[in-house]
Amino acid sequence: MNIYYFARIRENIGISSEELTLPSGVVTVSELISFLEDKGNNYKSAFAESDLIRVAVNNDYVGLDYKITDKDEIAIFPPMTGG
């Protein structure tokens, strides 16, 4: 799966995207985020406030309990501030 990061979350983590094999035991977006947090403090700080995380799977916004597969394209970003 490909994961894309935007804005503050991209800067906190330090990369704009990465490729990953869906880790065993990870079913939902929320579990993926927990898995990523274990990768290091950069991820921990990026995801520190769960209120400030928004996710899209295959270019559609989803909730944190959305079920993902290894073929999905995941995007993780803070609340939007366009307009």
Added chain:
Amino acid sequence: MNIYYFARIRENIGISSEELTLPSGVVTVSELISFLEDKGNNYKSAFAESDLIRVAVNNDYVGLDYKITDKDEIAIFPPMTGG
């Protein structure tokens, strides 16, 4: 006093303005309109529906009970439809 007419009322009466000496006994706008109605059917039809009469004295909107003097400039017109 000068009286100016606009839009439908101007067309009904057939003139756009006239000069008049304040008739004796006429105190309010409403009384002026009654006086004018006696001048002919063109005035009668112009003022037939009192709901559809608006008045300004010296370039300020006033009500029908507004008191006028011989020095006033009166404008009489239907409800506005600008914008």
Added chain:
Amino acid sequence: MRVSVQAEDFNIGEEIEKLRQGRTDLGAIVTFTGLVRDIHGDHVIRKMTLEHFPAMAEKELIKIGEQAKTRWPLENLTIIHRYGPLFPGDNIVLVITASHHREAAFEAAQFMMDWLKTDAPFWKKEETDNGEHWVDAKEGDDIKRDRWT
């Protein structure tokens, strides 16, 4: 505040430029343009003539602009109203509001349009496929205006 009562057409893009020129403090600009439509109810409109009361028209537009300024934090505003013969597709009226915030710009523009409809001394006469007639004031327009009071 720029207010104009004029027979000539206006250019919306140029009017926006005039109002924002040299400024970097504006966060939101709203424009409303009213146009002559080719249909009114069941009738085809060929021409619309706008009569106005010259001695009062500009004064009343200024009054409406001043009222908007006391109610919303506006940084700038423009009101232009045309008179004379107009044709379908032509501009009739332009209102522009500039503010730090979008709500103020939107609401002030709506407010001014609602008041213009009932309080600016202009009258529309339509030339249709069914003859000429003066446009009737709509009762609904008074209600729209009065929601602000």
Added chain:
Amino acid sequence: MRVSVQAEDFNIGEEIEKLRQGRTDLGAIVTFTGLVRDIHGDHVIRKMTLEHFPAMAEKELIKIGEQAKTRWPLENLTIIHRYGPLFPGDNIVLVITASHHREAAFEAAQFMMDWLKTDAPFWKKEETDNGEHWVDAKEGDDIKRDRWT
């Protein structure tokens, strides 16, 4: 409907022309333009960089436009959102609505702006006299959006 996500500036007057060109059925055109302000809170803004999610941005703007069209009788609409480095006074976003009636044009423009703020994948970063920082989403923006639901 015209939707564009672009780095280049837009010209409001030209965009209005594109949308009304050759048409005589439009009664009302509303535009909203969002601009970069030189002040935010206590800080002077030197620059604002807009990051966006290219794969989703245009799609989400189209979705917002389509929603507006199902809710109001719109004859035409335009949404343009810029990205990249911008400076005080620069245009950020333009929404244009055209309708037979003024309420529809006003409300649909407000609706689209409220939804854009929370649902279009754009993020603002400000460079101020006090350093760089990402603009926080406002809780009030969710409330403004949700009044339409």
